Every structure is written in C-alpha cells, then in structure tokens.
Amino acid sequence: MSAPALQRLEAANADAAVGRQSPYAGRTVALHLLALVAWIAMYVLNGTASEWLAFSVIGLSRSSRLGSALAFFLYEVPKVLLLLVLVVFVVGVIRSFFTPERTRSLLAGRRESAGNVLAALLGVVTPFCSCSAVPLFIGFVEAGIPLGVTLSFLISAPMVNEVALVLLFGLFGWKIAALYLATGLVIAIGAGFVLGRMRLERFVEPWVYEMTATQAPSADERVSFEERLTQGREAIREIVGKVWPYVVVGIAVGAGIHGYVPEGVLAGIMGRSAWWSVPAAVLLGVPMYSNAAGIIPVVQALLEKGAALGTVLAFMMAVIGLSLPETIILRRVLRPQLIAAFVGVVAVGILAVGYLFNAVL
Amino acid sequence: MKIQVLGTGCAKCKQLTANVQAAIADAGLAASVEKVEDLREIMKFGVMTTPALVIDGKVRSAGKVLNPTEIRTLLAK
Numbered sequence: 001m002s003a004p005a006l007q008r009l010e011a012a013n014a015d016a017a018v019g020r021q022s023p024y025a026g027r028t029v030a031l032h033l034l035a036l037v038a039w040i041a042m043y044v045l046n047g048t049a050s051e052w053l054a055f056s057v058i059g060l061s062r063s064s065r066l067g068s069a070l071a072f073f074l075y076e077v078p079k080v081l082l083l084l085v086l087v088v089f090v091v092g093v094i095r096s097f098f099t100p101e102r103t104r105s106l107l108a109g110r111r112e113s114a115g116n117v118l119a120a121l122l123g124v125v126t127p128f129c130s131c132s133a134v135p136l137f138i139g140f141v142e143a144g145i146p147l148g149v150t151l152s153f154l155i156s157a158p159m160v161n162e163v164a165l166v167l168l169f170g171l172f173g174w175k176i177a178a179l180y181l182a183t184g185l186v187i188a189i190g191a192g193f194v195l196g197r198m199r200l201e202r203f204v205e206p207w208v209y210e211m212t213a214t215q216a217p218s219a220d221e222r223v224s225f226e227e228r229l230t231q232g233r234e235a236i237r238e239i240v241g242k243v244w245p246y247v248v249v250g251i252a253v254g255a256g257i258h259g260y261v262p263e264g265v266l267a268g269i270m271g272r273s274a275w276w277s278v279p280a281a282v283l284l285g286v287p288m289y290s291n292a293a294g295i296i297p298v299v300q301a302l303l304e305k306g307a308a309l310g311t312v313l314a315f316m317m318a319v320i321g322l323s324l325p326e327t328i329i330l331r332r333v334l335r336p337q338l339i340a341a342f343v344g345v346v347a348v349g350i351l352a353v354g355y356l357f358n359a360v361l
Numbered sequence: 362m363k364i365q366v367l368g369t370g371c372a373k374c375k376q377l378t379a380n381v382q383a384a385i386a387d388a389g390l391a392a393s394v395e396k397v398e399d400l401r402e403i404m405k406f407g408v409m410t411t412p413a414l415v416i417d418g419k420v421r422s423a424g425k426v427l428n429p430t431e432i433r434t435l436l437a438k
Contacts, residue, residue, distance in 0.1 A: 100409040100424065127424065131371040132410045134400060139409035211404050332400060 028226050043082050050074040069259025076251045076297070080170045084163065084240050084247070084293075091162040092235025095127045096228040100136055107153075108143040112196050115149035120188035123156030124181075130158060130326045134333055138208055147204065148196015154330075155346055156188035159321030163243060164292035171300045179357075180313065187317070187349035194345050203338035246294035257301035270307030277311045278354035282347055285318025292320050309361050314354030322346055362392035362436070367403045368412035377412040377426050384432035392436075 054060055054074050060067035103126045107119055128136070133154065140150040160181060168177040270277050299312050327339055334342070364381055368374025378396055385392050397403055397415075406415060410424030414435070421435050 104409065127410070129373075129410075131369070131373070132424065134369070135403060135411055136409045138404050139407070207401065211401070 025224075025226050028229060032229060039082060039086060042078070046078050046082070047075060050078065065259045069255045072258050073251055073255040076171070076255070077248055080167060080247055080251065080297075081240070081244060083166045083170045084243070085236055087162050087166045088235050088239045089232040091125075092232035092239075093228050094125055095235070096223060096231040098122065098126045100126055100128075100132075100139065103153075104139055104143050104145070107140065107145045107149060110145070110149060112146055112148055112193060115146060116152040116189045116192045116196070119145075119149045119152040119192065120156040120160075120185045123153045123188060124160045124185075126153075126157065128157040130323070130329060133326055133329050137330065137333055138211060141204070141208055142211055146196055147201055148192045148194075150192075151195050151342065152188050152192025155191055155321065156185060158323065158326065159188065159317060160184035161292065161320075163239065164296065164316075164320060167247075167292055167296035171296060172303075176309075180316075183313070183353045184317065184321070187321075187346065187353065191342075191345045191349045195341060198341060200338050200341055203335040203341075205333050205335065208333050243293035247297070250294045250297035254297035254301040257298070257305065261301075261305050270302060270311050272308035272310070272358040277308070278314050278351055278358065281311050281315035281354065282318040282350055285315045286322045286343065286347065287324055288319050292316075295319050308358045310354040310357030310359070313357055314350050317350045317353065318347070321350065362390060363395070363417055364392050364436075365395045365397050365415040366412055367397045367406060367408060367415060369400060369403070370398050371411070373426050374412040377414065380427060380429050381414070381432055384429040384436065387429060388433050388436060390436065 051071060054067060054071040055062060058070070060070060062068070062071075103122045106122065107115060110118060137150060137154065140153070141147070165177050165181060168180050270281075295316055299316050303309060303312050322343055327343065330342075331339060364385075366374060366378045366381060368377070374396070378394065381394055385394070403411065403413075406413065406420050408420055408423045412426065413423040414421050414427065414432070416435065427435070
C-alpha cells in the first residue's frame with residue numbers, strides 16, 4: 001500500500017475511533033457482507049470437504065475406528081470455529097451497545113427480584129472480563145445497587161457466555177443450548193436473590209462502602225456503526241484468538257473418546273442411576289478452571305458414552321461458572337464468609353439443575 | 362501533559378501502557394506516563410472496567426486497549 005493510502009486509512013480509523021462517520025463507511029459494510037457470503041460458503045461446504053479429506057485424500061475406511069475419529073475431528077473443528085467467529089462477532093457488536101456504565105445506570109434504583117432478573121440478563125450481553133470483576137463490583141455497590149442484584153450479574157456474566165452457547169449449539173443442537181441459557185439465568189437470578197436475603201453486606205470489605213464516585217466516566221461519546229463493526233472484529237481477534245487451541249485440543253480428545261471408548265462404558269459411573277454422580281461432578285468441577293471451549297467437546301463425548309445429561313451439565317456449569325481465579329480476585333473486596341456463601345449457594349443451584357435434568361430427561 | 366494508565370496489572374494494562382508510550386514517542390510529545398495499580402486509587406476515577414486511560418485527570422477511555430493511532434487522536438484533542 002502506498003504511503004498516502006496508508007495515511008488515509010489511518011485517518012479513517014482514527015475518525016471511526018472518535019465516533020465520526022468516515023467516507024469509507026459504505027465500503028466497510030460491503031466488505032463485511034462479502035465476508036458473510038464467504039462464511040456461508042465455507043459452512044455449507046465443510047461436510048463434503050471434511051469427508052473428502054478423510055476418506056479420499058487420506059484414504060481411511062469409513063468403518064475403521066481411526067477413520068471415524070478423524071472424520072469427526074475434521075468436520076467438527078472447522079464447524080465450531082466458523083460458528084464461533086460469526087457469533088463472537090455478532091455478540092461483540094451487540095456488546096458495544098451495553099457498556100458497564102449503561103448497565104449500571106439500568107440497574108441503579110431497581111429493587112431486588114426484578115433487579116435480579118434484569119442483572120442476570122444484562123450479565124449475558126455486557127462485556128465482562130474477570131480481571132475487571134472488582135472495579136465492576138465496587139461501581140455497582142457505589143451506585144446503590146443491592147448486593148444480591150450485583151451478585152446475580154457476577155454469576156451470569158461468566159457462566160452464560162457466547163462461547164459456551166456456540167459450542168453447545170454446534171455439538172449438541174439448539175435445544176441443549178437453550179436449556180443451558182435458561183438454567184444458567186435461573187441459577188443467577190435465584191442465587192443472587194437468596195444471597196441478597198442473607199444480609200451479607202457486613203462481609204463486604206468496609207472501605208468499599210466508604211468510596212464515593214468522584215467523577216462520572218466519559219461514557220457518553222457517540223459510537224458510529226463502523227466503530228461497532230470494528231468492536232465485533234476485535235472481539236473475534238481477542239476471543240477466538242484465545243480459545244481456538246482449546247477447541248482443537250478439546251475436539252481431538254472428544255474424537256478419541258468418540259472412536260475408541262465403547263458405548264455405555266460411563267453409564268455406571270456417570271449415568272442417572274448413580275445418585276452421587278451429580279455432587280461428585282460439581283466437587284470436581286469447582287476447582288477445575290477451563291474455559292467453555294476446552295470442556296464442552298469432552299462433555300459431548302462423555303454424554304455419547306452413557307453419562308447422564310444432568311450430571312454433565314452440572315459438571316460444565318461448575319467448571320466455567322465457579323472459577324477459582326475469579327473468587328481469588330473477589331477476595332479483595334469480599335470477606336471469606338461472603339465468598340463461601342457465594343460459592344455454596346451457586347453450587348446448590350447447580351446441584352439442583354443436575355438432579356432435575358437427570359430426573360426429567 | 363500527564364497521562365495515567367489505570368489497571369491492576371493484567372496483560373491488557375501493560376499493552377495499553379506500551380501503546381501510550383509508542384503514541385507519545387510518535388507524536389514527539391513531552392508527557393509523563395504513570396501506571397496506577399492501587400485499587401482504591403483506580404476507583405477514585407469512577408471507572409468500572411480496566412485498563413483505563415486518564416489524560417490530565419480526565420478519564421478518556423475505559424475497558425479498551427487503544428492502539429497508538431487512537432491514543433494520538435485523544436492526545437490531540
């Protein structure tokens with residue numbers, strides 16, 4: 001690219017960054033539409049391409065174990081990565097409308113119950129990173145948002161996330177994904193409500209309540225549509241760039257189980273007849289820390305070999321919803337008693353979900 | 362000009378500090394860059410997401426790793 005062209009591009013980027021409409025808006029939209037067409041083509045052709053690669057190019061037999069494991073791997077990896085790219089982009093654009101500041105002002109002045117429901121829903125669409133959990137917590141408390149409502153947000157934000165939903169949709173279908181979304185929200189609402197009733201404010205470090213917001217942050221700047229698209233692309237780079245190795249390794253392990261572990265072998269230990277399997281799954285899951293991308297392909301393979309759905313969902317929620325790093329970060333503002341209550345109530349909610357689905361499905 | 366980067370020491374905060382320094386060097390500005398890592402100090406600015414960029418005491422961006430070009434635009438205003 002020539003130097004003047006580069007300067008123009010930089011100027012366009014800078015314009016987009018400060019919220020002005022640049023003269024290249026039409027071209028940007030056209031490029032995104034072109035990318036969408038390419039995406040659809042790749043998604044549609046993936047099935048044929050992966051079969052051709054496994055059985056014609058590499059020449060494995062369809063009935064062999066290695067053949068079935070490899071075909072599974074070659075089909076699932078591109079499929080899940082494609083879905084991730086699209087959904088992370090769309091969610092990134094949606095999230096540009098929900099800054100933490102806006103979420104806070106939507107929640108300020110809400111009472112409990114209605115506040116818990118709204119907080120859990122906003123937890124899904126507000127950008128959240130566990131490294132910002134503490135400033136966010138303080139910001140909510142400063143604005144007078146009840147503790148239970150704040151906790152509903154902090155439960156739903158990591159547990160119900162787009163990566164988990166994409167993987168569940170891609171590997172299990174929309175019913176399980178919807179089930180996960182609904183039960184995750186119910187746990188966030190219910191646990192936040194119960195924790196709010198428990199009057200735990202005295203276990204928040206006292207200095208948090210002494211703080212008063214001295215300055216309203218500059219969140220009022222206008223954001224152009226182009227800038228929202230840019231935020232979507234940044235979300236792809238940031239999230240897909242980070243989770244893709246976990247997806248590949250997770251699906252490889254899943255493919256191994258898929259091809260080599262006999263059917264029904266897990267029914268005895270992880271099936272619905274073993275009552276202790278749900279608490280065992282939660283106990284195992286809480287200290288484990290993995291992102292959804294690594295755990296779900298393994299979970300799928302377990303389910304296929306006879307593990308019960310409730311047990312598997314409970315395991316997954318415990319792994320990604322209750323993470324050790326996040327509780328360590330929250331320890332800076334919450335006393336151990338409150339952290340114990342938080343983990344305890346959420347774990348009970350997850351247990352209830354596990355038993356419910358083992359009984360119903 | 363006084364520039365502060367607010368953040369408790371995560372990778373994103375370090376990246377933002379590096380980008381700020383690159384932007385200043387590019388623009389040839391005389392500015393002091395300070396990293397604010399103490400949680401209570403950070404909260405005095407009223408931000409809810411880190412890293413945040415503060416220029417002359419005013420919060421100009423929060424929760425984003427701005428690239429050097431974006432930072433230069435903010436510095437010029």
